[in-house]
Structure formats: structure tokens, C-alpha cells
Amino acid sequence: MPASSGLALLFPGQGSQVVGMGRALSEAFPEARAVFEEADAALGFSLSKLCFEGPKDELTLTANAQPAILTTSIAALRVLEARVPLQPAAVAGHSLGEYSALVAAGALGLADAVRLVNLRGKFMQEAVAPGLGAMAAVLGLSGDEVALACAEAAAGEIVSPANLNGGGQVVIAGHKGAVDRACAAAKARGAKRTIPLYCSFDPDRYRMSEPDDHFRCELSYMGTYATDRQRRLEELLCEPAAKLPGSRFIVAGPQYPSDIFWPKNVKRVIHLEPKFHPPFYCSSRFTLNLTRKDMIEAGYSPSVRLFEAAGCGAAIISDTWSGIDSFFTPGVEILLADSASEVVTFLTELSDEQVDRIGLRAQERVLAEHTAEKRALQFENFVGAKALARQCA
Numbered sequence: 001m002p003a004s005s006g007l008a009l010l011f012p013g014q015g016s017q018v019v020g021m022g023r024a025l026s027e028a029f030p031e032a033r034a035v036f037e038e039a040d041a042a043l044g045f046s047l048s049k050l051c052f053e054g055p056k057d058e059l060t061l062t063a064n065a066q067p068a069i070l071t072t073s074i075a076a077l078r079v080l081e082a083r084v085p086l087q088p089a090a091v092a093g094h095s096l097g098e099y100s101a102l103v104a105a106g107a108l109g110l111a112d113a114v115r116l117v118n119l120r121g122k123f124m125q126e127a128v129a130p131g132l133g134a135m136a137a138v139l140g141l142s143g144d145e146v147a148l149a150c151a152e153a154a155a156g157e158i159v160s161p162a163n164l165n166g167g168g169q170v171v172i173a174g175h176k177g178a179v180d181r182a183c184a185a186a187k188a189r190g191a192k193r194t195i196p197l198y199c200s201f202d203p204d205r206y207r208m209s210e211p212d213d214h215f216r217c218e219l220s221y222m223g224t225y226a227t228d229r230q231r232r233l234e235e236l237l238c239e240p241a242a243k244l245p246g247s248r249f250i251v252a253g254p255q256y257p258s259d260i261f262w263p264k265n266v267k268r269v270i271h272l273e274p275k276f277h278p279p280f281y282c283s284s285r286f287t288l289n290l291t292r293k294d295m296i297e298a299g300y301s302p303s304v305r306l307f308e309a310a311g312c313g314a315a316i317i318s319d320t321w322s323g324i325d326s327f328f329t330p331g332v333e334i335l336l337a338d339s340a341s342e343v344v345t346f347l348t349e350l351s352d353e354q355v356d357r358i359g360l361r362a363q364e365r366v367l368a369e370h371t372a373e374k375r376a377l378q379f380e381n382f383v384g385a386k387a388l389a390r391q392c393a
Helices: 022-029 030-043 045-054 055-060 062-081 097-104 110-127 143-153 176-188 227-243 274-283 293-298 306-311 340-349 352-368 374-393
Strands: 007-010 090-093 131-138 161-164 169-175 193-197 217-222 249-252 266-269 284-289 315-320
Touching: 007 097, 022 030, 022 045, 022 062, 030 045, 030 062, 030 110, 030 193, 030 227, 045 055, 055 274, 062 097, 062 110, 090 097, 097 110, 110 374, 131 176, 143 161, 143 169, 143 274, 161 176, 169 176, 176 193, 176 293, 217 227, 217 274, 217 340, 227 249, 227 266, 227 284, 227 340, 274 284, 274 306, 284 306, 284 340, 284 352, 306 315, 306 352, 315 352
Parallel strands: 007 090, 217 249, 217 284, 249 266, 284 315
Antiparallel strands: 131 169, 131 193, 161 169
16 A cells, blocks of 8 residues: 555543453454563563553553554554555644554564553652642743743742643643642633643542451551641541540552651551552441642642542542532532541541541542543533534634
């Protein structure tokens, strides 16, 4: 097929992964099997088994999903090339798919490509700690104007255009505080509107799970050490633990200094793999949510862990910040505490039936409003409404 025919190959980006991907190709065609074998050897672990058998939680991790999608894409291409004389005029890809396109064009070898996107995925996971990042849609400004607004607002943090959607719609991303400042700067430059794009959760990964005796406790907390959260952690977990020596408490997360004093009934878990997050949330009577300083100052800043815990049906005790009542109804779907004594009251005076009811109501709320699918629909509906308004103007 001559290149002048106009054939183009387009490769998918992250999000297209699914357990079982590539398995039928590998079983039916030696070309596909050879691609998976080369990827396994390059990475030093069985990517093929992860693609074919899962588990989904592991496959979905960015560091695994990216080489998995690239490898499956190239496996399909090699099967096609062996049977059809392809000479595409162009190759392209969406985000991660650009790397698949480079392999298809012969500009990058498969082994180098899978190692590269595996590292790319790891760096993306590590780039911003959970809860520090944010996104927003800016309407009514050109991409250049939005870029200038981001540059004005950065102040040593990261914020930049992430998606140029056309029609005067630009999505920006970066540190939460910088995104908020960029939205204000964009409005000053004449933006018609800025819309925060809140985080969401995957209900297939974060759902009710069988309790695990290793994680059974009265109150749990999961989060990486942060200086601006530590005082609240000591006040809302360590002090209640000291007042209730007969109860068990757990703090899970890395990077806590060795000189921090923990009450004897507080268990530390240094690292918790994502696959253990649901049983962690489902094994404690309550779980604690703490918010970073800049997110409290900005307001309306739910963390992804807040939605994930609610997705598991956990009864959440949270610190207080402006806007939290727009995501959960206090006293009904979430409990708010400003002091150790309030936490102790919740732990000692609420019945198990009341605790379970709060967790179930929180779960109902996030399933109705805060899943990844719901968030995508919210954005699509807004963009569609704006497009219709332009056509009717």
C-alpha cells in the first residue's frame, strides 16, 4: 500500500488498558508473542502476565499501564504488518501513544520504548504527592493568553496549559495554589469563566472489601508525612490515642521522621501498596482525613484519598475547610473535628450502627457525584453546552 494512499496509524493513550489485553493476539500469532517476550526481557518482569491476567489494580498503575498499552499496540501492529504491506503516510498517538508511534516509525526500538515509558510512568506517579495537584478549565481566552496567565501566577510553583481543546477552552494543571492564582489571572485578562476540575476515584478499585485483621483499629490515617499536616495528625489522632489507651490506632505512610513520638497504641505502616487500600479503609471503625495547608487556604479542595475512602464505605472524620460541605453533608455523610476531644467523642459515643450509616451515605454520595465517569460527563456536558451556545449565538 503506497504512502500516497493517505493511510495513517493512530495509537491510543493511557486509559485504554484492560485485563486480558493482548492475550488472544499472543496466543494466535507468533509476531505478537515475540513482542511481549521482548518487553518482558527489557523490563525484567512479566509484563505479559500482568496484561493477560491482571490484577486490575496493578495494571492500572501508571508505571505498568504505559508499557502495557505500548506493548499491546506494537503487538497488534506487528501482526498486521506480517499480513498487510503497510506503508503509512503518517503515524501519531495520543499522549503515551506518541511513543508507540515512534516505535511504529522505526525511530525508537521496542525495548528502549517500554523501559522509557515505565520510567515515565514512575516519574508521573512521583511528580506530585496526592492532594497537591489541581486542574481547571479556562474559557474565553486563547492558549497564548492562558499561558501568560500561568506564567504570572506560578510564583515558584508549577502551572501550565495542559490541553488546548479549541473554541477558547484551555485546561490548566499544576500545584493547587498556582492553579487558583492562574484562574484569577485569567479572569483579569478577560476569561469568561474558570471551572475547577476536581479529582475523582475509580469505583472498581475503591469499594467495600473484606476487613483485614492487620488493619483493624478504632481510627486509621493514610498519608505521606507533611510538616503542615503533622500538628493536626498529632492533635486529631495521637492525642485521642493517648486518651484511649485500650484502643488501637494506625498511621500508614512513608517519610515520617524517626524522632516523632507515637503513643504505644499507634501502629505504624511504612508503605501500603494500592491493592491494600480498600481493606485498610474497611478494617478501621473510622478513618481520618487531613488536608494540606495550601488546600485549606484555597478552599474547595478535596483530596483523591477523601473520595477513595468514601468509595470504600469508610466513616470519615475530617478536619474542617471551606467548601467541604459542598462535597459531603457534615454529620450525615462525614464527621468534622477541630479538636482531640471531638474525635474522642465520636469514637466513644457513636454506635456501630451510626458509624456504618455514615460510611454508607458517604459511599452513596461519591458514587453519585465523584467517580471518574461522573467527572468526565460533567466536563463533557459543560463543553457541549458551551459549544451549543456558540452555535446559537
